[in-house]
């Protein structure tokens with residue numbers, strides 16, 4: 673690719689749904705003049721109970737879609753896809769791919785703590801990628817991984833105020849607290865939407881949203897590799913979903929205000 677024009681090219685972000693907006697919104701704050709695409713793969717929600725093969729095929733579909741739009745980089749704003757698909761697809765595209773877990777592991781490993789809890793989806797926990805990535809840098813850290821089975825559905829249905837849902841989140845948290853972790857990583861980009869519940873039962877300082885480290889990592893990489901868009905104008909954004917644009921817009925409100933309905937993309941539209 674021509675480096676003179678590549679800096680104007682968009683960056684693609686994706687997740688199974690609104691979760692990746694917890695990363696995307698922070699990215700827009702620090703680099704508002706980047707052109708961005710966001711894909712919420714809502715037709716395949718939740719990713720957390722899908723097989724590795726399914727997750728690889730969803731990632732390929734989205735990356736092929738982004739490739740057609742000449743992205744200069746893709747951000748996997750999804751822990752589940754980072755854990756299941758990244759290793760397999762990472763060399764198949766001619767743009768940089770940023771996977772959330774692998775990009776944040778070093779900084780997590782350097783936290784001045786010894787006991788780290790990880791809340792994540794069943795697929796992420798099953799992969800063991802959080803532990804293996806953190807242990808590459810710090811084999812001493814005690815890690816307590818825990819699957820949270822219904823949390824993504826709670827967020828996508830905007831059910832954070834329902835008593836049953838509050839009970840589910842509270843019980844999972846109490847289970848984790850038995851390990852007396854120093855900090856708990858919200859290892860699914862949907863989980864920061866549940867902070868109002870979590871912080872009722874533990875100090876909010878206990879929870880780590882890796883998005884903070886992730887966007888800093890991406891920004892530094894883009895700067896070091898001279899990939900930042902130097903335009904002084906606000907970057908454009910285009911938001912896509914694979915089903916139910918209206919529900920996506922409603923569920924996203926807590927983290928990102930979307931003014932127009934996302935564009936619906938399906939296998940048939942992309943192949944036209």
Ligand code: DGL
Pocket residue numbers: 687688689691692717718719720721749750751752753793796824859860861862
């Ligand atoms: N938000 C995603 C993650 O970070 C996927 C959640 C899901 O769809 O299960 O893992």
